[in-house]
Every structure is written in C-alpha cells, then in structure tokens.
Amino acid sequence: MRWYRTAILLFVVSVLLFSGCGEKKTAKDTSTIPDSAAGMVDDMIIDWGRYQSNVNQAIEYERVLGDLRTLTPSIERHISEEIFQEMIEAALLDRWLRDHGVPVEQADLAEAVENNPPPIQVLQNRRFQDSSGKFNKQTYVTFYNDLKNRAVVGRIEQLIMLILQRERVQTELAQSIPQDEASAKAEYVKQNRRGQASYLWIPFYEMEVDASALTDEMLRAYFQQHLEEFRFGPRRRVNVVVFEDKPSESMRTAAFHKIETLQNRLNRGEDFARLATVESNDPTKARGGLIGWVKRGWLMPELEDAAFNGKVGDVVGPVETQMGYHLVKIEGRRGNGPSEEVNIRHILVAILQQPSDPAKLEASAESFRKDAARMGMTNAARMYSVKVDAIDALDDSGQIPGFGYKKELADFLLSAPLRTISAPQRFGNKFGVFEAVGDIPEEMQTFEQAKEALRERLLYRKQQERARQVALDLREELVRGNAMESIAKEKDIQFISSRSWISRSANGSGLEGDSVFVKTVLSLSPGECSDPIQVNNGFIIVRLDKLDDPDPGEWERHKAIYMEQRVQQKRQQVYTDWLNEQRREADIKDLRARFE
Numbered sequence: 062m063r064w065y066r067t068a069i070l071l072f073v074v075s076v077l078l079f080s081g082c083g084e085k086k087t088a089k090d091t092s093t094i095p096d097s098a099a100g101m102v103d104d105m106i107i108d109w110g111r112y113q114s115n116v117n118q119a120i121e122y123e124r125v126l127g128d129l130r131t132l133t134p135s136i137e138r139h140i141s142e143e144i145f146q147e148m149i150e151a152a153l154l155d156r157w158l159r160d161h162g163v164p165v166e167q168a169d170l171a172e173a174v175e176n177n178p179p180p181i182q183v184l185q186n187r188r189f190q191d192s193s194g195k196f197n198k199q200t201y202v203t204f205y206n207d208l209k210n211r212a213v214v215g216r217i218e219q220l221i222m223l224i225l226q227r228e229r230v231q232t233e234l235a236q237s238i239p240q241d242e243a244s245a246k247a248e249y250v251k252q253n254r255r256g257q258a259s260y261l262w263i264p265f266y267e268m269e270v271d272a273s274a275l276t277d278e279m280l281r282a283y284f285q286q287h288l289e290e291f292r293f294g295p296r297r298r299v300n301v302v303v304f305e306d307k308p309s310e311s312m313r314t315a316a317f318h319k320i321e322t323l324q325n326r327l328n329r330g331e332d333f334a335r336l337a338t339v340e341s342n343d344p345t346k347a348r349g350g351l352i353g354w355v356k357r358g359w360l361m362p363e364l365e366d367a368a369f370n371g372k373v374g375d376v377v378g379p380v381e382t383q384m385g386y387h388l389v390k391i392e393g394r395r396g397n398g399p400s401e402e403v404n405i406r407h408i409l410v411a412i413l414q415q416p417s418d419p420a421k422l423e424a425s426a427e428s429f430r431k432d433a434a435r436m437g438m439t440n441a442a443r444m445y446s447v448k449v450d451a452i453d454a455l456d457d458s459g460q461i462p463g464f465g466y467k468k469e470l471a472d473f474l475l476s477a478p479l480r481t482i483s484a485p486q487r488f489g490n491k492f493g494v495f496e497a498v499g500d501i502p503e504e505m506q507t508f509e510q511a512k513e514a515l516r517e518r519l520l521y522r523k524q525q526e527r528a529r530q531v532a533l534d535l536r537e538e539l540v541r542g543n544a545m546e547s548i549a550k551e552k553d554i555q556f557i558s559s560r561s562w563i564s565r566s567a568n569g570s571g572l573e574g575d576s577v578f579v580k581t582v583l584s585l586s587p588g589e590c591s592d593p594i595q596v597n598n599g600f601i602i603v604r605l606d607k608l609d610d611p612d613p614g615e616w617e618r619h620k621a622i623y624m625e626q627r628v629q630q631k632r633q634q635v636y637t638d639w640l641n642e643q644r645r646e647a648d649i650k651d652l653r654a655r656f657e
Contacts, residue, residue: 100149126186153640154223169225173221260601262554265599268523291505298497298500299495302442302449320385327388337406341409355368358462363381366380367387373393375391385411387409422491430482433494434482536593585603586608
C-alpha cells in the first residue's frame with residue numbers, strides 16, 4: 062500500500078517545490094529586487110506568496126496536529142520566523158546539490174512520500190497512534206487522503222523535502238569523515254568514564270563585606286545607569302486549575318514524621334545548610350538548600366507566606382506544598398512593597414506517590430478545558446470539584462510562579478485575549494489549565510523604592526568578589542599539600558563528598574547534574590584538585606577521589622553500534638558547520654517588512 066494518494070501529492074509538490082523557493086526564478090542583478098521578493102539569498106528569490114502559503118500551512122499544521130488553540134501575535138511571529146529560516150536553508154541546500162550534480166527532484170519527493178514513513182514528529186503525534194502508543198499507518202493514510210487536510214499535508218511535505226535535502230548533503234559531506242576505531246574507542250571511554258568526587262563549597266552569602274562603603278551617591282548613580290532594570294513591564298493576573306494524583310495518607314504521615322525529626326535536630330543546634338545537604342529531597346541540596354533571593358509571586362503560595370511573614374534568622378515550618386513538607390530559613394530581606402525580596406534556603410521532604418497515569422490526568426485536564434471554555438473556569442471548577450488558584454503577577458520572564466519555566470506558555474498568557482483558556486500544560490507529574498484574567502499596567506520604581514534592593518545587589522557583588530578570593534586562597538593551600546578535609550575543618554568551610562558516581566551519561570540532580578561540574582570532575586586525575594569554578598551561588602573546588610573506566614568488554618560488544626552513532630553525530634556536526642558557513646558567506650536579505 063502506498064502512503065499517500067498521488068493526486069494530492071502532485072498538487073502539493075507543484076506549489077511547494079523546494080519549500081517555496083523558486084530555484085529557477087532568480088534576480089541576477091540584486092540591486093533591482095523584484096516586488097514579489099520576501100527575501101533574497103544571493104541571487105535566489107524567496108517569493109512572498111509562497112512564503113505566506115508556507116506560513117499558513119504551518120499554522121494549520123499546529124492547529125490540527127499541535128497544541129495551538131489561539132494564534133497569538135508572538136506565536137505567529139515564531140512560526141513565521143521558523144518558516145523564513147527554513148526557506149533560506151532550502152535555497153542554500155538546493156543550490157549546493159545542483160552545483161554538485163545531485164539535486165533532489167520532484168520524483169525523489171514523490172517516491173519518499175509514497176514509500177517512506179512520514180517525519181518523526183508525525184510518527185510520534187498522538188493523533189496517529191493506537192491505544193498502545195504505536196503509529197497507526199491506516200489512520201494516517203486516511204487523514205492524508207482527506208482533502209480538507211490539504212494545508213496540513215502541505216506542511217508535512219515541506220518537512221519531507223527539507224529532510225531529503227539535508228540527508229543528501231550529509232551523505233555527500235560524510236564521505237570525508239574517517240572511520241577510526243582507535244579514536245572512536247577513546248571517545249567511548251571518555252563518554253562512559255565515571256568518577257566520585259569531594260569538594261569545598263564557598264557560598265557567596267557567607268562572605269562578610271563592608272556595607273558602609275556603599276553610599277547613597279553610589280547607589281543613586283547605579284540606579285540612573287540601570288533604570289530599565291527597575292521597570293515592571295506589562296503583567297497579568299492568571300487563574301489556574303491543577304490536575305494531579307494525591308499521595309496516600311500513610312506516605313503523607315511518613316514524610317511528616319521525617320520533617321519533624323529534622324526540625325528537632327535543628328532545634329538541638331545542627332547547621333541548617335549542612336542538614337539540607339544530606340537530607341533534603343530537592344536539587345538545592347547541593348547548595349545547602351539555598352533558593353536565593355526571591356520576590357512575591359515566584360514561589361508556591363504556601364512557601365511564599367512562610368518566607369515573607371518570617372523574620373530574618375527564623376526557621377519556619379513544617380510547610381506543606383504539593384511537593385511535600387518544607388522547613389524554610391530566612392537568610393535576609395531587602396526592599397519593600399513590590400520590590401521586597403527575601404533570601405531563603407529550605408529542606409524538602411518529598412511525599413512519595415504511587416506512579417501516576419499521565420494520559421488519564423491529561424484527559425481529565427482536557428475535558429475540564431473544554432467545559433471551562435464553554436461555561437467559564439469558575440463554573441467548570443465547581444462542576445469538577447477542583448480549586449481555582451491565582452497567580453497574582455505573571456511577567457515575561459518565562460517563569461510560571463509555583464510551576465517552573467515555560468516561556469511559550471508565559472508568552473501565550475500575556476498576549477492572548479483575556480479569559481482565554483490554555484491547553485493542558487504538563488509540569489512533572491501534574492497538568493495545569495491556565496486562564497488570563499486581568500492586566501496589570503507597567504510600573505517604574507523610584508530610587509527610594511529600589512534603594513534597599515540596590516544596596517543588596519551591590520553587596521552581593523562584593524560577596525562574589527570576596528568568595529572568589531577565598532576560593533583562590535584555599536586553592537593555594539591545597540597546592541602546598543594541605544588536605545581538603547583539614548582545610549574545611551580548620552576554616553569552617555563546607556566539605557561535601559559525593560556518594561554517587563558522576564558521569565556524562567548520568568541524569569544527576571543538583572550540582573551532580575551540572576555540566577560544568579561533571580566536566581570538571583572527569584577532567585581530573587585521582588587525587589587532583591581543580592581550580593575554583595563558579596556554580597549557582599558560590600564557588601567550589603573539586604577533588605577527584607576515584608575514577609572508573611568502562612569495562613573493555615563492553616566496548617567490544619557494542620563498538621559497531623557506538624561507531625555508527627558516532628558517525629551519525631559527526632554527520633550532523635559536519636552538516637551544522639557546513640550550513641553555518643553557507644549562511645555566513647551568503648548575502649541574505651530579509652525583505653518581509655515592506656509587506657507589513
């Protein structure tokens with residue numbers, strides 16, 4: 062059975078050849094650019110009509126097969142830019158292939174469309190999967206042959222043409238890639254080597270600096286030089302309903318007993334940061350539980366109440382959130398009103414949950430979304446017996462308070478018409494349905510409002526400089542032969558010894574998942590100490606304690622697979638370098654503004 066119906070294929074090919082770039086329609090004299098040109102790649106024209114057609118097909122593709130519910134200006138700009146860059150790439154690919162006598166022709170596209178599986182993003186699309194998650198060929202063929210899906214099919218064929226062009230260029234370029242087993246084995250060992258390490262942790266916040274040196278004149282001068290940093294741009298109030306599995310009561314009780322035990326240990330005088338390093342279930346354990354300076358709206362509501370209502374030096378808790386139970390220590394406070402910030406660290410004891418079924422949660426969230434769009438979120442929440450939570454001020458940073466970073470969602474909520482309901486958004490093991498409910502106007506802070514925040518910011522910079530110098534001094538002591546453990550004890554520096562293997566392939570959390578830290582560990586010889594490196598809110602000096610190379614037998618068993626993977630990686634890298642060079646050397650003109 063063929064994948065597609067040829068009648069539709071030939072129609073689409075006729076209007077989409079080379080992703081909308083006319084390879085024969087050129088402007089030899091680029092000083093006289095045709096009126097229809099949306100762009101130029103040397104003497105090749107990107108036709109405005111074809112560009113618009115490709116954009117419209119991509120938008121329809123996202124509406125039908127993606128999660129696009131409302132086309133906002135920011136989403137439309139993103140899609141338009143993606144298509145324009147694709148058309149530039151297609152023009153460069155087509156020219157190079159023709160110059161080397163191996164162009165991708167209409168017949169190649171027709172053969173690929175009829176005989177090859179569709180692009181990976183289509184294969185993995187839930188619309189074309191059966192109940193077991195496998196690609197359903199017949200469902201896809203039926204969709205493809207339905208004339209009402211012509212625009213979506215057009216976008217799919219754009220992708221297929223681009224894939225064919227890329228693969229052919231990669232094949233031509235790959236002929237120069239050497240097949241060297243020795244270097245492949247060395248790379249395999251490097252990538253699969255693992256180590257155990259210890260390190261000294263010098264956090265910025267522990268550094269004592271002279272605050273009296275910061276005069277009002279210095280603060281005011283800095284304020285005048287950085288006015289834009291103290292402007293609150295447009296923000297919005299947002300409502301959200303969360304769908305997640307609830308833990309059992311026994312699991313909740315076990316977590317609460319543990320947090321009470323940790324609280325008792327703190328009451329007996331144990332150091333908060335060191336206890337967090339050992340006992341916390343949060344990635345911030347690598348920094349002694351340090352979250353850092355936060356504003357209102359950045360934390361989950363329960364943590365925010367604890368952080369902003371406590372006094373500096375207090376340990377507040379236990380505080381229960383959807384993550385588990387927390388103990389929160391307030392390290393500092395600065396600013397007031399909208400600019401108020403607190404510096405906090407925390408210990409988290411997570412409440413273990415039974416594995417959830419994401420598909421069921423998402424189905425519940427999608428059902429709610431449809432009803433919320435029909436009757437309003439408040440009424441739908443009442444019908445579903447769920448709680449509507451509020452996000453008081455969402456800005457364009459991409460951070461969704463209480464959830465995490467998701468820039469596309471933030472852009473959608475800031476630009477969509479008020480009362481627009483989002484598609485279900487996944488954050489870990491839960492789904493959220495969001496609604497933009499109100500605008501908050503721009504606001505500019507005065508110097509007096511920003512003064513304390515300014516002082517804390519410049520003090521923090523001084524702490525950074527001081528921490529760097531302390532780290533350099535400690536490195537000198539290590540060079541003189543002093544043991545890391547002895548230095549830590551003598552100078553009351555945090556000494557942390559890794560209990561797990563660190564490798565490039567491991568998905569570590571916190572510091573052990575930091576690429577700079579991992580690279581540093583695996584670049585050392587056993588017993589060797591690194592220079593100071595900056596991570597998050599401090600400096601560390603790393604010592605490699607143990608190095609373990611992979612079993613040679615593993616290489617022999619898997620070398621064929623690994624060498625093929627390495628060739629594919631090199632093919633992609635060679636292609637990326639080639640494309641970047643082509644773009645640098647080409648005279649590329651973006652002329653879309655004249656059509657606006």
